[in-house]
Structures are given as C-alpha cells and as structure tokens.
Amino acid sequence: MHDLPQQNAKIAELFQDLHPPFEPQAAVIESNRCLNCFDAPCTTACPTHIDVPRFIKKIASGNLRGSALGILEANVLAASCSRVCPVQVLCEGACVMHRYNKQPIAIGRLQRFAMDSFHANGGALPKQSHEEHSQKIACLGAGPASLAAAAELKQRGYQVTVFDKRPQPGGLNTYGVAEYKLPLPDSLREIKLIEDLSVQFRFGVEVGRDIPIEDLEKQFDFIFLGVGLGAMHKLDIPGGDHPAVIDALEFIANYKTARATSIQGKVVVIGAGNTAIDAANAAARLGANTVSILYRRTLTHISAFDFEYEHSVQEGVTFHWLTQPVAIHTSNGKLSSVECMRMEIAADGSPRPVANSNFQIGCDLIIPAIGQSPLLNFLAQCNVRLEKGRVAVDRATGQTTNPKYFAGGDCVNGGREVVDAVAEGKRAGIAIAKALEATHV
Amino acid sequence: MSKSVTRPSTQPDISVNFAGIRSPNPFWLASAPPTNSAEQIMRAFDAGWGGAVWKTIGAQITNVSSRYSSIDWNGQRMMGFNNIELISDRPLEDNLREITAVKKRYPKNAVVASLMVESTREAWHTIVQQAEDAGSDGLELNFGCPHGMSERGMGSAVGQVPEYTEMITAWVKEKARTPVIVKLTPNISDIRTVARAAKRGGADALSAINTINSVTGIDLDTFIPSPNVGGKSSHGGYCGPAVKPIALNMVQQVMSDPEAALPISGIGGIATWRDAAEFILLGSGTVQVCTAAMHYGYRIVEDMIDGLQNWMAEKNFANIEAFRGLSLPKVTEWKHLDLNYKIVARIDESKCIGCDLCYTACWDGAHQCIHLDRVTGPIDGPVEMHKNPHDIEVAARDNITVTPIPKLDPPKPTEGPYPTPLARIPRVDETECVGCNLCSLVCPVENCINMIEVDTGLPPESWEERTADTLTGKSC
Numbered sequence: 074m075h076d077l078p079q080q081n082a083k084i085a086e087l088f089q090d091l092h093p094p095f096e097p098q099a100a101v102i103e104s105n106r107c108l109n110c111f112d113a114p115c116t117t118a119c120p121t122h123i124d125v126p127r128f129i130k131k132i133a134s135g136n137l138r139g140s141a142l143g144i145l146e147a148n149v150l151a152a153s154c155s156r157v158c159p160v161q162v163l164c165e166g167a168c169v170m171h172r173y174n175k176q177p178i179a180i181g182r183l184q185r186f187a188m189d190s191f192h193a194n195g196g197a198l199p200k201q202s203h204e205e206h207s208q209k210i211a212c213l214g215a216g217p218a219s220l221a222a223a224a225e226l227k228q229r230g231y232q233v234t235v236f237d238k239r240p241q242p243g244g245l246n247t248y249g250v251a252e253y254k255l256p257l258p259d260s261l262r263e264i265k266l267i268e269d270l271s272v273q274f275r276f277g278v279e280v281g282r283d284i285p286i287e288d289l290e291k292q293f294d295f296i297f298l299g300v301g302l303g304a305m306h307k308l309d310i311p312g313g314d315h316p317a318v319i320d321a322l323e324f325i326a327n328y329k330t331a332r333a334t335s336i337q338g339k340v341v342v343i344g345a346g347n348t349a350i351d352a353a354n355a356a357a358r359l360g361a362n363t364v365s366i367l368y369r370r371t372l373t374h375i376s377a378f379d380f381e382y383e384h385s386v387q388e389g390v391t392f393h394w395l396t397q398p399v400a401i402h403t404s405n406g407k408l409s410s411v412e413c414m415r416m417e418i419a420a421d422g423s424p425r426p427v428a429n430s431n432f433q434i435g436c437d438l439i440i441p442a443i444g445q446s447p448l449l450n451f452l453a454q455c456n457v458r459l460e461k462g463r464v465a466v467d468r469a470t471g472q473t474t475n476p477k478y479f480a481g482g483d484c485v486n487g488g489r490e491v492v493d494a495v496a497e498g499k500r501a502g503i504a505i506a507k508a509l510e511a512t513h514v
Numbered sequence: 515m516s517k518s519v520t521r522p523s524t525q526p527d528i529s530v531n532f533a534g535i536r537s538p539n540p541f542w543l544a545s546a547p548p549t550n551s552a553e554q555i556m557r558a559f560d561a562g563w564g565g566a567v568w569k570t571i572g573a574q575i576t577n578v579s580s581r582y583s584s585i586d587w588n589g590q591r592m593m594g595f596n597n598i599e600l601i602s603d604r605p606l607e608d609n610l611r612e613i614t615a616v617k618k619r620y621p622k623n624a625v626v627a628s629l630m631v632e633s634t635r636e637a638w639h640t641i642v643q644q645a646e647d648a649g650s651d652g653l654e655l656n657f658g659c660p661h662g663m664s665e666r667g668m669g670s671a672v673g674q675v676p677e678y679t680e681m682i683t684a685w686v687k688e689k690a691r692t693p694v695i696v697k698l699t700p701n702i703s704d705i706r707t708v709a710r711a712a713k714r715g716g717a718d719a720l721s722a723i724n725t726i727n728s729v730t731g732i733d734l735d736t737f738i739p740s741p742n743v744g745g746k747s748s749h750g751g752y753c754g755p756a757v758k759p760i761a762l763n764m765v766q767q768v769m770s771d772p773e774a775a776l777p778i779s780g781i782g783g784i785a786t787w788r789d790a791a792e793f794i795l796l797g798s799g800t801v802q803v804c805t806a807a808m809h810y811g812y813r814i815v816e817d818m819i820d821g822l823q824n825w826m827a828e829k830n831f832a833n834i835e836a837f838r839g840l841s842l843p844k845v846t847e848w849k850h851l852d853l854n855y856k857i858v859a860r861i862d863e864s865k866c867i868g869c870d871l872c873y874t875a876c877w878d879g880a881h882q883c884i885h886l887d888r889v890t891g892p893i894d895g896p897v898e899m900h901k902n903p904h905d906i907e908v909a910a911r912d913n914i915t916v917t918p919i920p921k922l923d924p925p926k927p928t929e930g931p932y933p934t935p936l937a938r939i940p941r942v943d944e945t946e947c948v949g950c951n952l953c954s955l956v957c958p959v960e961n962c963i964n965m966i967e968v969d970t971g972l973p974p975e976s977w978e979e980r981t982a983d984t985l986t987g988k989s990c
Contacts, residue, residue: 105589106589111869111871112910120916122915163917169934173869173959374921377917493917494915
C-alpha cells in the first residue's frame with residue numbers, strides 16, 4: 074500500500090463530491106459562526122467525542138495543524154468520518170443553532186477542511202510515547218475498529234500487527250462507502266498515516282483458515298477482534314443464485330475498485346437500509362435505465378436515515394413499498410423479471426402477504442441488500458461469548474468474556490457507523506494498554 | 515418610558531444650528547479622505563449628508579503608500595481602522611476654489627474648512643482669511659492629527675499642550691468672522707484640560723475625538739507592522755466602531771465640565787443613527803462620520819436620517835434640541851452610585867438554547883453562581899456544593915454515545931418542558947449572584963437572560979454617604 078492508487082477517471086466523473094470542500098475563507102466564516110458552547114452538545118453526540126468547538130475555533134484562528142491534531146487525538150479516522158458520518162443525527166443534529174438561527178454549523182465539512190489541510194501538508198500522526206514496549210497485539214480485520222485500536226496502541230509504543238483477508242486495508246471504509254462520499258484512495262491515504270507509525274499489516278491472510286487462531290494466541294499478548302460481519306444474506310427465493318444477482322457490498326466494491334464502471338438496463342435493489350440506498354444510487358449513476366428499491370414494509374419502517382432516503386429520491390430511484398420478492402424469472406439465461414407479492418401491515422405492525430397479489434417487475438440486475446450475517450464459525454474458535462450473534466463486551470473497555478480478547482466495530486454492535494467502530498476500537502486500545510501497563514512494573 | 519401612539523403629523527425636524535453654522539441635519543462627514551474634493555462632497559450632499567468638514571488644508575505635504583490598516587474581528591471587517599495619511603496633498607488654491615464652487619451649488623449644506631498650518635500667528639491669520647474668503651461656513655482647527663504632522667509641531671503637538679491650544683485658538687479668533695471649532699485629540703491624559711484651554715482661547719465650539727495613536731497589527735510572516743511602507747511602519751490614528759466607547763466617554767467628560775463645555779460635534783466610530791443618537795444624548799450638536807463612509811460609501815446617511823427621524827417620532831422628540839444632552843445627568847461619579855441597588859440574573863428557560871456560555875463565563879469570569887445541576891444539584895448554596903466545569907466536561911467525555919439507527923433507536927423526547935433539555939439549561943443561584951451582567955452579555959439569545967431588580971429593603975446609599983457616616987461614627 075505504499076503507492077496510493079488514483080481514483081478511476083470514469084468513476085471520479087460519475088461520483089463527484091456530494092459535499093464539496095470549503096474554500097479557506099468560507100471555512101473561516103463558518104468557523105466564526107460557531108458559538109463555542111461549553112461542554113458542547115456536538116462533542117457529546119460524537120461517538121468519538123471530538124472536541125468540536127476546539128477544532129473549529131482553531132480553524133478560525135488559523136491554527137490548522139492544531140485543529141487537525143486535536144481531531145486526530147479523538148478519532149484517528151477523522152478524515153473519512155468527516156465525509157461519511159451521518160452528521161445530521163450526530164454532531165450537527167445536536168448543534169444548538171437548531172434552536173437559534175436554525176442552520177447548524179457545518180461541522181462535518183469543517184472537519185474535512187482541517188483534515189484535508191493536514192494531509193496536504195504531509196502531516197503525520199504523533200506518538201504519545203517514545204518508549205517501545207515488546208508486548209504484541211494482533212488486530213483481526215483491517216477495518217475502522219482495528220485501525221483505531223492499532224493506532225492507539227502503536228502510539229503508546231506497543232507492537233501491533235493487523236491481519237486482513239483483503240488486499241487493502243480499511244474494510245468497509247475502503248470497499249463499502251459510496252464513492253461520492255469517500256473515494257477509495259482517500260480512505261487509503263488516511264490509513265497510510267497509521268502504517269507510517271510502523272503498525273505491521275498482513276494482507277490476504279484469513280485468520281482461522283490460513284493461520285490457526287491458536288498460533289496467534291501464542292504469539293500475541295492480546296487479540297483485538299475487529300472482524301466486522303460476514304457475507305450478506307442470500308436472496309433465498311427461486312432463481313436467487315442467478316449470476317445477475319449480486320449482493321450490494323460486492324456490487325459497491327466492484328465499482329469502487331473500477332472492476333465495473335458502467336451498467337445498463339433495469340436494476341432492482343431489495344431492502345431499504347443505508348447500504349441498499351448506496352447501491353441503488355450507484356446503479357443510477359453507473360447508467361442503469363431504471364433503479365427500483367423493493368421493501369416489504371413502508372417508508373416509516375426503513376432503517377436508512379431520512380436524508381439518505383431523500384437523496385436517493387433525488388438520484389431518481391423509485392421505491393416500491395409493501396413489496397416482497399418471491400421468485401426470479403429468466404429468459405434465454407438472462408434475468409427477465411422479479412415476481413413480487415403485495416404486503417400489508419397487520420394490526421401488530423408485522424408485514425403480511427396479500428393473497429393473490431403477485432405481479433412482475435422487469436429487471437436485468439438484482440442487488441439484494443438485506444443485511445450481513447455474523448461470522449459465527451470464526452467467532453466460535455475464539456471462545457468468546459456471543460449474544461444474538463454479536464460478541465459480548467464490556468462497553469467501556471471492549472473486553473470480551475475471554476480475557477485474551479477485546480472486540481469492537483460491527484462484530485460487536487451489529488453494524489453501525491465508521492465513527493462507532495472507531496470509538497469502540499479506541500476504547501479497547503486504551504483498555505489493552507492499561508492491562509499491559511499493569512504488567513510493566 | 516411610555517410609548518405614545520399618537521405621532522406628530524410632520525416628520526421631526528432634524529435641522530441644526532451648530533454654534534451658528536446651519537445644517538439640514540446633524541450628519542457631517544469628518545475631515546478625511548471622503549471630503550478630499552468638491553466632486554466627492556457634492557456627491558455626498560446629493561446622498562443626504564448635511565455638512566462636510568473639508569480634508570485639512572494647509573502646508574503642502576507628500577503622502578506615503580500604503581496608508582491604511584484595520585482590525586477584523588470574528589470575520590467582521592474593519593472593526594477598527596487606522597491611517598497614516600497626512601492632510602490634503604492637493605494644492606491649496608485648488609481646495610479654496612472648490613470650496614467656493616461647492617458653497618455656490620449647495621448653499622444650505624454646511625461646509626467647514628479644516629485648517630492646519632505652522633504655529634505662527636501670521637500663518638494662521640492667512641489661512642483663516644483664505645478659507646473664509648472662499649466661502650466656508652466655519653473653521654475647524656486640526657489640533658488632533660496624531661501622526662506625521664505632529665512631528666513637525668502641528669496637529670496633536672498643539673492639541674496635547676493646553677497653552678499652545680489656547681494661544682493658537684486666540685490667534686484664529688482675532689481674525690475669524692465665522693464660528694471656530696477646535697478639534698480635540700484623545701491622546702492626552704485628561705481631555706478636559708485642552709477643552710478648557712480652547713474655551714479660554716475663545717473657541718465657539720469643539721469637536722471630539724480625533725484618532726487614537728495605534729499600531730494595528732504585525733504580519734506574522736514578515737514581522738512588519740501594518741500599514742507596511744517599504745518594510746517599515748509608523749504609528750497611526752485609530753478610529754472606527756472600536757473607538758466609539760472611548761469617544762462617548764470623552765464627549766461626556768467635556769460636556770459635564772462647565773469650564774470646558776461648548777457646542778460639540780461628536781466624532782468616533784459613528785456608523786448608524788443609533789450611534790448618532792447616543793452622541794446627541796450626551797450633548798453633541800452634530801456628529802461627524804468617516805470610517806463607515808469609507809467602508810460602505812456615502813449612501814449610509816440615508817438610514818442615519820431615516821432611522822433617527824423614526825426614533826424621534828416614536829419618542830415624540832420634535833427636534834434635535836428636544837433630546838440633546840438628556841443622558842448627561844445620568845452619568846455621575848462612582849461614589850454617587852447606590853450601593854443598595856441590587857439586580858440578579860434570571861434565565862428564561864423557554865428561550866435558552868443550551869450553549870451554556872453563561873455558565874462558563876460565570877465560573878471563569880465572574881462569581882461562580884450559575885450552575886448546570888438543575889436536575890440533580892442543590893438549589894442555592896455555596897460553590898463547593900456544585901459540580902465545577904472540569905467535572906462536567908470529564909463526565910461528558912466518559913459518556914458512551916452511539917449513532918442512532920432510526921429503526922432501532924427512535925428519537926427520544928426532550929426531557930423537560932422546554933425546547934432545550936433541562937440538564938443543559940443553566941440556573942442562577944440568586945443568593946450568590948452579584949448582578950454583574952456578564953451572563954446576559956455573553957448570552958447569544960436576545961432577552962433570554964434578564965437582569966431583574968430585587969428589593970434589598972435598604973434605602974439608597976452611596977459610597978460617599980457611607981464613608982461620611984463612618985467618619986461621623988454613625989455606621990460602618
């Protein structure tokens with residue numbers, strides 16, 4: 074990962090910045106608008122508790138380096154968080170300006186401004202300790218949770234190795250975020266700073282298959298589980314295994330790595346979460362003639378954020394509510410339609426099929442986005458307690474029921490935001506460091 | 515003050531007679547770049563300005579480049595302004611000829627010639643004669659310019675020495691047939707000493723203040739202060755909104771001193787009709803404006819006139835004299851203030867937005883009597899019983915927050931009856947509140963924190979009265 078790849082030109086053109094960066098003077102004007110609240114609600118609302126007024130007022134004073142370092146102290150993936158966070162429900166949602174002159178401070182864009190400036194000036198992550206300790210920690214998965222834990226521990230002088238089965242680090246931050254929010258090279262640019270701390274990365278290695286977990290347990294003092302979730306749920310209906318049925322994460326990774334830079338025809342996305350919306354918007358931008366989202370319940374039940382839904386409508390995506398796919402039909406080996414059934418919401422709130430309501434929606438590509446399954450087989454090898462398929466941890470430390478293991482990110486929270494994974498990884502990193510300090514004496 | 519519903523049938527009269535100089539309104543352009551030429555002044559009169567004090571005429575000078583610098587504040591440009599420009603750099607004859615031309619075309623507007631020459635009786639007699647022959651309605655003696663000219667024994671070099679001020683004023687009065695205004699410099703320990711000298715010298719009026727000595731700032735890359743003249747700078751004269759409170763104080767000092775008080779033209783940071791009204795309430799007969807006109811152009815006078823007239827109509831003031839000086843009796847020495855008058859801060863919970871700036875201001879900058887433990891803490895009591903700012907911030911950082919997912923985490927209703935959660939609405943411990951105003955000053959929301967009078971049950975008592983009583987043994 075020493076040479077950062079360039080964004081594919083076609084993809085760059087199709088997926089231009091949704092929220093363009095601030096010009097320097099605009100950033101200062103916006104920074105000056107911030108009231109500088111005491112114990113600011115934006116800071117409390119941020120899972121990583123970035124001291125928002127502090128970094129904003131440093132932009133206003135022209136101390137951009139200090140601004141970025143203050144942000145990084147709380148969140149080592151602050152550059153990507155500034156672009157992928159659902160700020161409407163986090164920092165900006167908590168801004169007191171909603172009750173003042175209505176427009177919240179553009180915290181996300183200001184954070185991006187500080188981080189862009191930091192990267193442009195060749196900024197490096199600072200070390201918290203110049204001492205090197207011999208203790209070793211393995212971080213499994215190179216997604217946001219592991220990266221945050223790894224950076225925290227390495228900054229404190231511990232030896233960290235990150236394992237991932239993919240060829241590049243970042244997990245969903247690199248392979249799963251809509252390109253108009255965060256281009257793939259920008260995710261890698263940020264992670265390069267963690268690598269520069271001398272965190273070791275081993276790519277293309279699946280622990281539990283390529284390396285027995287027992288070997289890691291012997292070699293490392295602690296193991297951090299940042300493995301995320303497993304494969305996406307299959308569309309378990311007749312025809313669901315057709316090659317033109319591609320799950321949303323694979324579809325997104327394909328275009329982000331420029332393996333697919335255009336599509337044609339009618340696209341049907343199944344599910345109405347944030348990933349479904351990312352896939353549907355991408356399909357529209359890549360050239361699909363029509364893009365439809367099928368959801369078995371109604372708008373009020375979707376797990377996507379309101380602003381994601383509204384954005385998708387603007388991108389031209391059509392929503393079919395109370396629609397459940399039941400079979401996929403082909404013609405001459407190609408997809409022809411998806412057969413659906415009307416649903417209704419029963420008195421108890423659950424969706425129920427309407428008898429004799431089947432109908433066809435023509436399609437050339439189907440993208441199921443109906444959630445990911447947990448990595449149950451792998452987690453069973455780690456001897457940690459699971460609750461509803463999630464690794465059970467002490468929330469303040471990320472400690473699992475197995476004293477050797479800490480955990481954070483999607484495998485613990487069931488699939489939330491990058492910023493949640495970073496917060497959990499950092500808390501675990503601090504807790505592991507404390508446990509190791511106790512052995513220094 | 516009760517608001518009257520009946521308004522005068524005609525617009526309030528804002529014309530003035532300032533020490534014998536008539537003007538359709540009290541708004542004059544100060545002697546400065548906006549009054550450099552007839553062409554400019556005629557456009558200014560067309561825009562509505564009542565008068566103009568011509569850019570100072572006198573000995574020939576040469577200016578430098580650059581000449582101005584300013585202070586921006588929180589994104590606002592030219593909060594304070596500074597210049598190192600000298601008096602008019604145009605030939606004296608041109609200025610005199612243009613004064614005549616302007617007076618001919620605008621006989622009702624006031625044209626005042628600002629004068630500065632070397633400190634000899636002959637020089638002053640000559641320039642007075644020339645300005646009056648040109649047709650100026652009055653003379654303003656520039657004893658205030660703080661830079662450049664002062665090094666040559668003129669400007670503030672005169673205004674800082676009461677004896678010189680009195681002497682030159684007297685020379686001018688020997689010759690002048692029109693009213694003589696002495697412009698005062700603020701760069702002196704007590705402005706009244708020079709004002710008294712001017713009055714003794716026979717001045718008909720005063721104007722105050724001229725600019726304040728200043729270094730506006732230093733470039734952190736080149737280390738050169740601004741304005742930069744080929745790598746060096748020089749102290750300049752400071753003006754603009756930042757200096758208004760200093761000017762108001764000096765006008766008040768002069769106008770409250772019987773030995774100094776004369777008709778006064780108020781100057782310093784005036785940009786709106788509100789600023790003008792304040793100067794008039796402290797006794798000013800006219801006001802002079804420069805920085806605001808340099809920033810936004812002559813057009814600003816439209817709202818100055820309109821706003822002042824609307825306000826006068828609302829307050830039932832038929833003319834300027836009806837309210838001129840009304841606030842002077844309301845300024846007194848500290849020793850006469852009532853020690854038993856008490857106010858406390860009260861926060862309107864329905865208006866509070868939860869920024870908690872009042873809390874941090876009260877703890878760090880005042881008397882530690884605003885608290886954030888409305889939900890959990892004691893109602894009144896000493897500081898030790900309440901959480902301090904550090905504890906509150908630490909607790910907030912230890913709080914674990916996650917991104918709410920619409921399906922899993924429905925939005926929680928706000929706790930409490932107000933738009934802002936109760937835990938973020940500060941409250942005031944009124945037993946500890948000293949009524950300092952700080953919280954209400956930092957609060958960004960209008961009328962959210964009000965200072966309410968509380969009855970101490972004690973009769974009014976000033977420091978002077980209290981210490982007099984102590985001396986007579988009546989109380990301590």
